[in-house]
Structure formats: C-alpha cells, structure tokens
Amino acid sequence: MNAMLHEANPVDAAPLEARGLTHCYEGGNVLCGVDLALQPGSVLGLIGRNGAGKSTLIRGMLGLLEPLSGAAFVFGEPALKLSDPAKARLAYVPQQPEALAWLTAQQMLDYVGRFYPRWDAAFVRTTLERWKIQPNKLLAKLSPGERQRVDLIRALASQPELLVLDEPAAALDPVARRELLREVALRAGENGTTVLFSTHIVSDLERVASEIAFLHEGRLLLRCGVDEAKERYARLWLPAAASFTAPIPSLSRRRHDDGSLSLVVARDARGHWPEAASLPGARVDALGLEDLFVEIAE
Amino acid sequence: MTSFLQLLMLPWMAWSQRTRRIIVWTLLVVLCPAIAGYVLLWRSAGAGPGLAHGLAVLDCLFWAAVVPRALVLANEARRLRLPVLERAAAISTVLYAALTIALPAAVVAILLAIGRRGWRAFWCQPHPVLPHG
Numbered sequence: 001m002n003a004m005l006h007e008a009n010p011v012d013a014a015p016l017e018a019r020g021l022t023h024c025y026e027g028g029n030v031l032c033g034v035d036l037a038l039q040p041g042s043v044l045g046l047i048g049r050n051g052a053g054k055s056t057l058i059r060g061m062l063g064l065l066e067p068l069s070g071a072a073f074v075f076g077e078p079a080l081k082l083s084d085p086a087k088a089r090l091a092y093v094p095q096q097p098e099a100l101a102w103l104t105a106q107q108m109l110d111y112v113g114r115f116y117p118r119w120d121a122a123f124v125r126t127t128l129e130r131w132k133i134q135p136n137k138l139l140a141k142l143s144p145g146e147r148q149r150v151d152l153i154r155a156l157a158s159q160p161e162l163l164v165l166d167e168p169a170a171a172l173d174p175v176a177r178r179e180l181l182r183e184v185a186l187r188a189g190e191n192g193t194t195v196l197f198s199t200h201i202v203s204d205l206e207r208v209a210s211e212i213a214f215l216h217e218g219r220l221l222l223r224c225g226v227d228e229a230k231e232r233y234a235r236l237w238l239p240a241a242a243s244f245t246a247p248i249p250s251l252s253r254r255r256h257d258d259g260s261l262s263l264v265v266a267r268d269a270r271g272h273w274p275e276a277a278s279l280p281g282a283r284v285d286a287l288g289l290e291d292l293f294v295e296i297a298e
Numbered sequence: 299m300t301s302f303l304q305l306l307m308l309p310w311m312a313w314s315q316r317t318r319r320i321i322v323w324t325l326l327v328v329l330c331p332a333i334a335g336y337v338l339l340w341r342s343a344g345a346g347p348g349l350a351h352g353l354a355v356l357d358c359l360f361w362a363a364v365v366p367r368a369l370v371l372a373n374e375a376r377r378l379r380l381p382v383l384e385r386a387a388a389i390s391t392v393l394y395a396a397l398t399i400a401l402p403a404a405v406v407a408i409l410l411a412i413g414r415r416g417w418r419a420f421w422c423q424p425h426p427v428l429p430h431g
Contacts, residue, residue, distance in 0.1 A: 087381035099374040103314055115382045
C-alpha cells in the first residue's frame with residue numbers, strides 16, 4: 001500500500017525488509033507493525049507458535065498480500081511491484097506446495113527452469129536421484145514430503161541470492177529434514193545466499209540459523225544471534241516472598257500456584273542480570289533455545 | 299520468453315505431454331471433418347454459415363484449452379514469485395483473447411463482403427488449390 005512512498009536505494013538495500021507491516025484477518029490483528037530486515041548472507045530463523053503470523057509475515061514481505069499498513073522490500077524494490085530480475089534472484093517455497101500439480105516433477109522443473117537465467121539442471125538431476133523422487137510421477141500423486149522436496153529442488157536449482165522457506169521441514173522425515181538443512185547451510189556458507197526460514201522446530205534453528213526472530217501474536221518479541229540468545233537470556237525464579245519486589249523488565253512472566261514467579265530476563269549492557277537476581281532465594285537458570293521459546297510462548 | 303511464438307506456446311507447454319496429445323487429437327477430430335465438409339460444400343450457399351460455425355467451435359475449444367491454463371499459470375507464477383511467467387501468461391491470455399475476437403471478426407467481414415458481392419462472385423474465381431472446373 002505504502003510501498004511507493006518508502007522506496008529504498010537498491011544498491012545498499014537489504015535482501016528482504018519489512019517496515020511496520022500490519023495485517024489483519026477478519027478483524028483480528030495478525031501482524032502488528034513488524035520491522036525486520038535481513039543482512040546479506042545471513043540465515044534468519046523465524047520462530048513462533050502456530051498462528052503467530054509467520055506465514056503472513058513471509059507472504060507480506062514477498063508482496064503476496066497487501067498489508068493494511070507498512071511496506072516490504074525485496075532487494076530494495078517494493079515487494080508488491082517486484083521486477084522480473086528481482087524475482088529471478090529470489091526463491092520461495094510455500095508451506096503447502098500445491099503449484100503446478102498437474103505436471104510431473106520433471107516437467108515442472110523443466111518448465112520453471114526456463115524462466116531462471118542461472119538454472120542448475122545438473123543439480124536437479126542429481127538431487128532428484130539422491131532424494132529418490134520419481135521424476136515422471138505427477139506432482140499431485142506425490143506424498144506431501146516428496147512434493148515439498150521437489151519444491152525445494154526448484155528453489156535451490158535457481159541458485160537464488162535470497163531463499164525464503166515457509167516451514168520447509170513440516171512434511172519431511174528426520175533424514176530428509178537433515179539433508180535439507182545441510183543443503184541450506186551449504187548454500188549460505190558457500191554462495192552467501194541469504195535465507196529466511198520459518199519453523200517451530202527449535203533444533204532446526206540451532207543447526208543452521210545465524211540469527212533468530214521470535215514472533216508472538218503478530219509482534220516481533222526478540223531478534224538476536226543464536227548464541228547470543230542462549231547467553232543473554234535466562235529464567236529468573238523468585239520465591240513468593242521476593243516476588244512482589246519492584247517491577248522487573250522481562251520478556252515473559254508467569255506466577256505459579258505457590259506465589260513464586262518465573263520471568264525471562266536479559267542481561268543489561270554490562271552483562272549483568274537484573275538486581276532481583278541477587279535477592280535471597282532467587283535463582284537464575286540458563287535457557288536453551290527451546291526453553292526460551294516455550295517460556296516466551298506460554 | 300516474450301516473443302510472439304513463445305507467448306502462443308506458453309499455455310500449451312504448461313499442459314502435460316499426454317494432455318497436449320489429447321488436445322491435438324481432439325482438434326484434429328473436430329477440424330478434419332470440418333475442413334472436409336467445408337471443401338465439399340465450399341461453393342454451396344451453406345458454406346459461409348458452416349465456416350462461421352466451425353470457427354466458433356474452434357474458438358470455444360481454444361478458450362477451453364488455452365485460456366484457463368494461462369490464467370492458472372499466471373496465478374501459480376504469482377504464488378511462487380516466479381520471474382517472467384506471471385506477466386507472460388497474462389500477455390498470452392490477452393493475445394489469445396484478441397485472436398479469438400480478431401479471427402472470427404475477419405471471417406465475418408469476409409462473409410459480409412460475400413453477402414454484398416454475391417457468394418458465387420466471391421468464390422467462383424480461379425483457385426490455386428482447387429482450380430475451378
């Protein structure tokens with residue numbers, strides 16, 4: 001909507017950027033002014049519960065839906081009016097790959113490949129073989145996992161500079177998931193491909209992501225490096241007697257039946273925990289990514 | 299992928315090979331008898347409306363085979379953010395729409411001209427393929 005008003009400079013532009021994206025379905029806000037920009041070569045894992053707005057954010061960032069307010073840019077171009085050269089640098093795998101289902105895997109890949117200047121036909125051939133996908137089977141007759149893999153081959157064969165995967169591992173078995181993550185990590189490492197992928201599988205994030213963004217109820221609660229998230233955030237537990245102290249800034253807060261309080265807190269600029277951590281009986285527990293995710297999401 | 303021929307081919311290439319074969323055979327089955335009938339009747343007064351009717355049928359077949367596919371392609375290309383295809387499919391649809399209007403319009407114009415000059419005056423002239431005998 002406001003895309004033309006916020007036109008960015010394509011030279012210095014981030015591969016993918018959202019500025020104040022807001023969207024709602026049937027009166028309920030799905031995205032509430034989300035700002036998110038990907039740096040070239042970064043692998044950003046977008047994490048959140050089902051219905052948190054991950055897919056809507058991705059679709060908004062790619063110009064697949066018109067936001068109520070805010071704007072999105074791909075390589076500096078307004079996402080709603082992407083040029084063909086910009087589209088050729090981008091590959092997107094939707095959560096449910098249903099496109100071109102009347103073709104066989106090979107036909108679809110051959111057809112789509114014509115539109116990409118850097119299409120890697122050899123990669124298609126070898127990966128179809130390696131992933132044991134029958135090239136002459138109709139896409140409509142493949143299992144969801146196989147279709148997702150064919151769509152991933154389509155995305156990777158175009159040798160994109162920006163790869164956007166919406167829940168890419170949702171229909172994959174653990175072996176296929178690991179292969180996919182390896183491929184993504186390889187692309188990011190060797191070719192400098194910028195990757196945005198959404199997931200609710202935390203272990204996937206830890207394998208490949210350099211950064212995480214945590215989306216909760218349409219708001220971006222947290223954006224930081226994976227290692228930084230583990231070091232910077234912790235669970236502060238305060239016994240009932242100490243739980244009514246002055247307000248402590250926290251990402252989440254949960255009061256237990258016995259009156260004790262659990263909070264997710266962050267270190268300050270000097271690397272110190274909030275003062276409440278030194279109260280008698282207070283305890284600071286380190287959090288893994290999964291714990292952090294659960295604590296914030298609950 | 300923007301030359302005239304490529305735009306014409308675009309919706310066809312999106313059909314599977316098997317479906318393309320079926321469409322071609324259907325067209326042949328409809329076209330061959332139509333052409334044969336036209337050749338047999340070509341000098342009779344009923345040939346003009348027959349030709350117009352045949353073209354209308356052909357138009358319908360083209361619309362049924364090509365246009366939905368082009369529209370679906372444009373939609374799929376948009377959903378996947380594929381380059382070129384969305385625009386090319388839209389242009390291809392417009393092109394086929396124009397052709398399906400332009401071709402019958404040309405035939406109608408010819409038939410009107412025939413109506414004015416008389417059917418025999420228009421057709422009963424030396425013909426390179428079927429010489430007047």
